[in-house]
Amino acid sequence: MATGLLETPWAIAIDPARRDGRIVAESAETERKSKQVAIPKSLDPAFVEALNAAGIDRLYSHQLEALKAAENANLVITSGTASGKSLAFNLPVLDGIARDPKQRALYLYPTKPLAQDQARKLASLRPPGLREAIYDGDTPRDERPAIRRRNNLVLTNPDMLHVGLLPNHKSWGDFLSNLRWIVVDEAHTYRGVFGSHVGNVLRRLRRVARAYGADPRFLLASATIANPVELAERLVGLPFELIDEDGGPRAGREIAMWNPPLIDRATGTRRSALSEAAELLADLVSNDVRTICFLKSRRGIELIQRFARDALKARGKLALAERIAPYRGGYTPQQRREIEARLTEGELLAVVATDALELGIDIGELDAAICVTFPGTVASLRQMWGRAGRRRRGLAIYVAGQDALDQFFCRHPDEFIDRPVEAAILDHENEQIASRHLIAAAYEMPLTDSDDEIFGEAWRGRAERLTSEGELRRAGRKLMASRSEFVASKIPLRSASTDSVAVIERGSGEMLGLVEAERAFTTIHPGAIYLHMGRSYEVEQLDIRGRRAIVSAFEGDWYTRPKKDTEIYIDRIREQRQTAGVDLHFGEVSVTEQVIAFQRVSITDQKPVDIVSLDLPEQSYATQALWYVVPDELRNTMPLNVLLGSLHATEHGQIAVLPLIAMCDRWDIGGLSTNVHFQTGEATIFIYDGHPGGVGITLRGYEQFERLLGDAERLIAECPCESGCPSCVQSPKCGNLNEPLHKEGALELMRTMKGAQ
Numbered sequence: 001m002a003t004g005l006l007e008t009p010w011a012i013a014i015d016p017a018r019r020d021g022r023i024v025a026e027s028a029e030t031e032r033k034s035k036q037v038a039i040p041k042s043l044d045p046a047f048v049e050a051l052n053a054a055g056i057d058r059l060y061s062h063q064l065e066a067l068k069a070a071e072n073a074n075l076v077i078t079s080g081t082a083s084g085k086s087l088a089f090n091l092p093v094l095d096g097i098a099r100d101p102k103q104r105a106l107y108l109y110p111t112k113p114l115a116q117d118q119a120r121k122l123a124s125l126r127p128p129g130l131r132e133a134i135y136d137g138d139t140p141r142d143e144r145p146a147i148r149r150r151n152n153l154v155l156t157n158p159d160m161l162h163v164g165l166l167p168n169h170k171s172w173g174d175f176l177s178n179l180r181w182i183v184v185d186e187a188h189t190y191r192g193v194f195g196s197h198v199g200n201v202l203r204r205l206r207r208v209a210r211a212y213g214a215d216p217r218f219l220l221a222s223a224t225i226a227n228p229v230e231l232a233e234r235l236v237g238l239p240f241e242l243i244d245e246d247g248g249p250r251a252g253r254e255i256a257m258w259n260p261p262l263i264d265r266a267t268g269t270r271r272s273a274l275s276e277a278a279e280l281l282a283d284l285v286s287n288d289v290r291t292i293c294f295l296k297s298r299r300g301i302e303l304i305q306r307f308a309r310d311a312l313k314a315r316g317k318l319a320l321a322e323r324i325a326p327y328r329g330g331y332t333p334q335q336r337r338e339i340e341a342r343l344t345e346g347e348l349l350a351v352v353a354t355d356a357l358e359l360g361i362d363i364g365e366l367d368a369a370i371c372v373t374f375p376g377t378v379a380s381l382r383q384m385w386g387r388a389g390r391r392r393r394g395l396a397i398y399v400a401g402q403d404a405l406d407q408f409f410c411r412h413p414d415e416f417i418d419r420p421v422e423a424a425i426l427d428h429e430n431e432q433i434a435s436r437h438l439i440a441a442a443y444e445m446p447l448t449d450s451d452d453e454i455f456g457e458a459w460r461g462r463a464e465r466l467t468s469e470g471e472l473r474r475a476g477r478k479l480m481a482s483r484s485e486f487v488a489s490k491i492p493l494r495s496a497s498t499d500s501v502a503v504i505e506r507g508s509g510e511m512l513g514l515v516e517a518e519r520a521f522t523t524i525h526p527g528a529i530y531l532h533m534g535r536s537y538e539v540e541q542l543d544i545r546g547r548r549a550i551v552s553a554f555e556g557d558w559y560t561r562p563k564k565d566t567e568i569y570i571d572r573i574r575e576q577r578q579t580a581g582v583d584l585h586f587g588e589v590s591v592t593e594q595v596i597a598f599q600r601v602s603i604t605d606q607k608p609v610d611i612v613s614l615d616l617p618e619q620s621y622a623t624q625a626l627w628y629v630v631p632d633e634l635r636n637t638m639p640l641n642v643l644l645g646s647l648h649a650t651e652h653g654q655i656a657v658l659p660l661i662a663m664c665d666r667w668d669i670g671g672l673s674t675n676v677h678f679q680t681g682e683a684t685i686f687i688y689d690g691h692p693g694g695v696g697i698t699l700r701g702y703e704q705f706e707r708l709l710g711d712a713e714r715l716i717a718e719c720p721c722e723s724g725c726p727s728c729v730q731s732p733k734c735g736n737l738n739e740p741l742h743k744e745g746a747l748e749l750m751r752t753m754k755g756a757q
Helices: 011-019 045-053 061-069 085-099 112-125 141-150 158-177 192-211 228-236 273-286 298-314 333-344 378-385 404-411 413-417 431-444 449-455 458-468 517-523 640-660 697-703 705-718 743-755
Strands: 023-029 036-038 058-060 075-078 104-108 132-134 153-156 179-184 217-222 241-243 253-258 262-264 291-294 324-327 350-353 368-372 394-399 472-475 478-481 500-505 511-516 529-532 535-543 548-553 558-579 582-602 608-613 619-629 669-674 684-689
Touching: 011 023, 011 253, 011 273, 023 413, 036 061, 045 085, 058 061, 058 085, 061 075, 061 085, 061 241, 075 085, 075 228, 085 104, 085 112, 085 179, 085 217, 104 158, 112 132, 112 153, 112 333, 141 158, 153 158, 158 179, 158 192, 158 431, 179 192, 192 228, 192 431, 192 449, 217 228, 228 241, 253 413, 273 291, 273 298, 273 350, 273 368, 273 394, 298 324, 298 350, 298 529, 324 333, 368 378, 404 413, 404 640, 404 705, 431 449, 431 458, 431 472, 431 478, 449 458, 458 472, 500 517, 500 535, 511 517, 511 529, 517 558, 529 558, 558 619, 558 669, 582 684, 582 697, 619 697, 640 669, 640 684, 640 697, 640 705, 640 743, 684 697, 697 705, 705 743
Parallel strands: 075 217, 075 241, 104 153, 104 179, 132 153, 179 217, 253 394, 291 350, 291 368, 324 350, 368 394, 500 548
Antiparallel strands: 023 253, 036 058, 472 478, 500 511, 529 535, 535 548, 558 582, 582 608, 582 619, 619 684, 669 684
């Protein structure tokens, strides 16, 4: 139990929650001194002078270790936040360029702000011979040819590499022929669908570089994860060495788990985590504590910012109310940079952000970091907490929501605080993803037998299928793209893709932001309430073909959530086994979803107001799933309404705990339960990857199904509510608006299954 909170700047803000029991557990990370070593004499003297001028006269031990290892191996460097990972990978690169300015380096960042932040740091360091430049979608076209010719260190992102550099490699010939280093920062973010795409993009980069006679060294930097070497080798396709010592200092951190108070024990209703976080944020700002508050939901961060501002205004602190800003994807680059600058300069006291600010952008010294609801992985949580207390003791708070996993952790705080970081999952050989990148590779240069080294032998089978489908064509012993059209532009690497819908304010004609096309029907359907920069707008029109939504200012007291129908068709069974009294399957399925209505929910009391029908088209995609048929002895003894609710509640419980097994969050997973599925002919529960093609999430669930079953039963059984609540069987993303659900029936079903193990 930590005892130092009363002596810190934030004591006044959080002490009431300690006294009334909202803080359910506390811990502390102790201060750690750095392990410093001398700068080696082998470095270029002019580069050493630049380091000294920047105030760097010694290195941390892991930085020296990385410098030495980079001479002969590809490296993945893992350590905590603010531990000097950037200098660790910069040392060999900048030393090499200082000795030979003809050497080239390519730095990849998952976001534009990260690349801009690193470019500023490189410019301030001013190492000899360095000519750095950012090359991304915001780079003016008239500046791009000079960057390709002149600059020897280019900072970009996987998206620009994918659509800008690789398809146009002929104009990058000099750069590629001298490419010595490829740095991939924040490598832990390349997981799931995004990571599976990037794994293919990096193989295409290796292939193109090889054609120009280059064999670049890879340096990856990552937050702490369970499988850094496996991740690096899956991303790049080469062997890697690990540098995981952390010789950097740590200021120490107080950690608190905060559970909103229970309002109704029978229904399990707790006070809103958003309201709790907003009041906490207002208290911290009132006590001059510089704070960052994280939440995955874009809508949620807008609400927290609004509630916190309202709370400060009610206290008569109008000036402080203006010193809190929201920050999320979908804002324009100019809006994001303005918020970053205001935070760095101290004009803002607090920012409420999605995980867009989880990564290592330098936004100045912060005192406190709040994470509202579990972000999906322990690795992400620790990254968020690491934003505070970098140079002096900080405060890290986790505010639990009503979600089942949040409440599971509050009942088992030791499992939460001491929980190890997860393994990152990606599948670069995902058939749908790998096949599309094979076409892109053929567009860049013909495929030949020598590509086994890059793509593995499996590419040949894909190439045969693509040839029979007319996507590739033979030219002697080579394979070429059948069409001359720009292939890469049709392969989005992530949900935040170029295929987005612009949100336009009717009165001013201003573009407020962008929403990914695949999220449009659930987020900006007609009648939806769209939040932006703390203000509410109602969607008047969605033109999906024209990729725009028209909105107008909204002053009502409700928000909206979609209702959708889902159907699943089993395409292929890849694995099956008997366990827990059921026939368990894993394979490929086709999912069809249609948003059929939306529900209006009161912001004040969180109660439904009404349901409004919608007429929107279906969306279909292929993915991976696990599924099982419910035993006859249970199906035949339950009334139909109880059976449907039991199946549905079981599905929700198992989806809720799957993130404990796979490095994902609930929003990466979908589910369907039915009393009679048209293919199995029986009551069936499906859990599927919520991304086209699947990336191995439900494969982990299939492989560890017994653990999944046990965790789900424990989660529901321990909840004190009477008939099911958001802390056990209700889901915030349920397309059926959590109807029907039967808590006791789910427990009976899973206990019967456990008894059959």
